[in-house]
Amino acid sequence: MTKHEMIIPTYDDMLAAHMRIAPHIRRTPVRVSQHLNELTGASLFFKCENFQEPGAFKVRGAANAVFGLTDDQAKQGVATHSSGNHASCLSYAAMLRGIPCNVVMPRTAPQAKKDTVRRYGGKITECEPSTSSREATFARVQSETGGDFVHPYNDPRVIAGQGTCAKELMEQTDGLDMVVAPIGGGGMISGTCLTLATLAPDCQVIAAEPEQADDAYRSFKAGHIIADDAPKTIADGLLVPLKDLTWHFVSNHVSEIYTASDADIIDAMKLIWKHLRIVMEPSSAVPLAIILKNPEAFRGKRIGLIVTGGNVDLDRLPWLA
Amino acid sequence: MTKHEMIIPTYDDMLAAHMRIAPHIRRTPVRVSQHLNELTGASLFFKCENFQEPGAFKVRGAANAVFGLTDDQAKQGVATHSSGNHASCLSYAAMLRGIPCNVVMPRTAPQAKKDTVRRYGGKITECEPSTSSREATFARVQSETGGDFVHPYNDPRVIAGQGTCAKELMEQTDGLDMVVAPIGGGGMISGTCLTLATLAPDCQVIAAEPEQADDAYRSFKAGHIIADDAPKTIADGLLVPLKDLTWHFVSNHVSEIYTASDADIIDAMKLIWKHLRIVMEPSSAVPLAIILKNPEAFRGKRIGLIVTGGNVDLDRLPWLA
Numbered sequence: 035m036t037k038h039e040m041i042i043p044t045y046d047d048m049l050a051a052h053m054r055i056a057p058h059i060r061r062t063p064v065r066v067s068q069h070l071n072e073l074t075g076a077s078l079f080f081k082c083e084n085f086q087e088p089g090a091f092k093v094r095g096a097a098n099a100v101f102g103l104t105d106d107q108a109k110q111g112v113a114t115h116s117s118g119n120h121a122s123c124l125s126y127a128a129m130l131r132g133i134p135c136n137v138v139m140p141r142t143a144p145q146a147k148k149d150t151v152r153r154y155g156g157k158i159t160e161c162e163p164s165t166s167s168r169e170a171t172f173a174r175v176q177s178e179t180g181g182d183f184v185h186p187y188n189d190p191r192v193i194a195g196q197g198t199c200a201k202e203l204m205e206q207t208d209g210l211d212m213v214v215a216p217i218g219g220g221g222m223i224s225g226t227c228l229t230l231a232t233l234a235p236d237c238q239v240i241a242a243e244p245e246q247a248d249d250a251y252r253s254f255k256a257g258h259i260i261a262d263d264a265p266k267t268i269a270d271g272l273l274v275p276l277k278d279l280t281w282h283f284v285s286n287h288v289s290e291i292y293t294a295s296d297a298d299i300i301d302a303m304k305l306i307w308k309h310l311r312i313v314m315e316p317s318s319a320v321p322l323a324i325i326l327k328n329p330e331a332f333r334g335k336r337i338g339l340i341v342t343g344g345n346v347d348l349d350r351l352p353w354l355a
Numbered sequence: 356m357t358k359h360e361m362i363i364p365t366y367d368d369m370l371a372a373h374m375r376i377a378p379h380i381r382r383t384p385v386r387v388s389q390h391l392n393e394l395t396g397a398s399l400f401f402k403c404e405n406f407q408e409p410g411a412f413k414v415r416g417a418a419n420a421v422f423g424l425t426d427d428q429a430k431q432g433v434a435t436h437s438s439g440n441h442a443s444c445l446s447y448a449a450m451l452r453g454i455p456c457n458v459v460m461p462r463t464a465p466q467a468k469k470d471t472v473r474r475y476g477g478k479i480t481e482c483e484p485s486t487s488s489r490e491a492t493f494a495r496v497q498s499e500t501g502g503d504f505v506h507p508y509n510d511p512r513v514i515a516g517q518g519t520c521a522k523e524l525m526e527q528t529d530g531l532d533m534v535v536a537p538i539g540g541g542g543m544i545s546g547t548c549l550t551l552a553t554l555a556p557d558c559q560v561i562a563a564e565p566e567q568a569d570d571a572y573r574s575f576k577a578g579h580i581i582a583d584d585a586p587k588t589i590a591d592g593l594l595v596p597l598k599d600l601t602w603h604f605v606s607n608h609v610s611e612i613y614t615a616s617d618a619d620i621i622d623a624m625k626l627i628w629k630h631l632r633i634v635m636e637p638s639s640a641v642p643l644a645i646i647l648k649n650p651e652a653f654r655g656k657r658i659g660l661i662v663t664g665g666n667v668d669l670d671r672l673p674w675l676a
Contacts, residue, residue: 348629
């Protein structure tokens with residue numbers, strides 16, 4: 035596969051992905067907090083993808099791509115560009131299979147994320163923190179290495195892999211009214227739509243986005259993709275724009291997109307650290323932030339929240355900045 | 356029961372405690388990190404008691420005491436003194452049963468712990484941060500309120516309750532060579548000894564103590580209880596001395612006590628936050644700190660570590676002090 039643009043993954047692709055990646059990922063726990071339930075008036079179920087070994091749900095899609103390669107394809111390794119967690123997770127999956135991984139990362143990515151990529155044997159080439167610089171640098175790196183391009187989200191193998199998270203979440207809970215996930219490029223949201231459209235068609239999929247990188251919200255309202263170059267928000271995992279495949283799922287299956295300010299995101303992050311006692315990223319706090327900001331839309335509901343990742347720089351916590 | 360001093364709890368008391376408290380506590384997950392395993396050369400299984408709703412294993416002993424009271428006894432409520440987590444957990448258990456809870460806490464206890472006690476309806480009376488002041492203040496409070504005294508550790512109901520943690524840990528893992536737990540007053544260690552002496556007699560119990568509050572280590576070496584008044588360490592859950600009941604278990608069943616400096620404890624804490632992605636207290640990092648400091652004693656072993664609690668002041672993290 036070299037052109038994935040309009041190969042739309044199916045429910046069966048997601049089931050096959052789950053079989054393929056199960057030996058390599060964790061079935062992460064679902065955590066609850068009586069206190070957060072009282073605070074929101076809802077029943078919240080937090081799916082802890084920050085507990086994956088490399089610290090993010092993206093190991094699901096990455097492992098599906100890496101372990102789906104033929105032996106011949108695998109020899110060239112894999113390559114990608116990523117604002118962080120996809121890079122770590124693809125490096126981790128490539129290390130498990132014993133193949134090379136080249137990644138292009140913005141030079142401004144958190145040091146913790148660069149360290150993780152290198153610990154897993156990934157080779158980093160730095161670019162400027164903009165979509166345009168990232169894509170240009172990547173084209174050069176890929177032509178030099180010949181690795182299979184595993185896009186961080188606009189790839190049917192990746193979306194099918196991310197969809198396995200919602201499958202586990204439904205198996206681990208006794209029915210949900212909705213699932214809320216952060217939206218950046220839309221990989222997790224697309225996988226969630228893919229899975230729930232068949233497995234739980236009455237369960238709404240809600241996307242949560244930083245106000246300061248609200249291109250998905252504006253795209254959703256406009257009816258076509260709107261992309262920003264170099265947005266700035268504390269939620270550094272959500273800077274990238276939708277692409278055609280993820281737009282397909284967002285435009286057809288997402289019920290609503292809500293946004294939250296960076297201040298709201300930091301408050302929600304601290305609440306989760308304090309009451310769930312888990313270490314997770316600002317990006318992963320956007321779902322709770324939008325629930326706290328729009329209580330009337332969520333009160334009384336049973337809600338799954340995807341805690342997408344937990345790779346933060348512990349020396350630079352946002353509420354201490 | 357008003358005098359518990361030499362009523363030694365049995366394995367059957369622990370089994371009864373587990374039946375009694377199961378509806379009120381969580382069966383907490385066990386987490387692993389490939390990275391921490393590589394770092395130590397051991398297989399580490401972290402039992403996440405920080406994930407109890409009130410954030411500490413002490414909810415086990417507290418719930419066993421509270422739900423073991425007759426209706427007549429329960430009317431007077433419960434009372435205790437505690438450096439923090441026992442106070443929160445007893446307040447929480449009392450709230451679940453709907454009875455009063457009076458607690459004496461050092462005025463220097465972390466604000467987060469005081470807030471938690473009050474959120475659960477506990478009434479706080481402050482004392483100076485020394486064992487002598489704590490005991491004098493408590494005598495006054497208890498004589499005024501008449502509540503059943505639930506000692507934070509020197510109480511057979513509490514020790515039987517804490518022992519349920521090691522029972523779950525053994526059920527959740529496929530055999531362990533040893534269990535390492537922090538030691539302060541010795542309640543968790545005693546419960547662990549109580550359970551493993553019957554359930555897994557070949558599994559060693561190792562205690563981990565801060566160098567700067569090493570009264571248990573010195574007691575263990577001397578063969579009798581040595582108590583300090585007002586020790587100072589970052590591990591603020593481990594300031595209290597052994598008492599006769601916990602000394603019974605420590606002197607008869609603990610294999611070894613190791614100590615770690617505050618600097619080692621802080622390093623281990625940060626490693627756990629980074630790689631297990633859980634929020635836990637300095638006290639709970641002492642087991643990993645002693646393993647890192649004494650690698651030859653632990654290499655190649657399957658080791659359970661009790662992550663005792665997760666109530667920290669997120670505005671005052673020790674590595675940022």
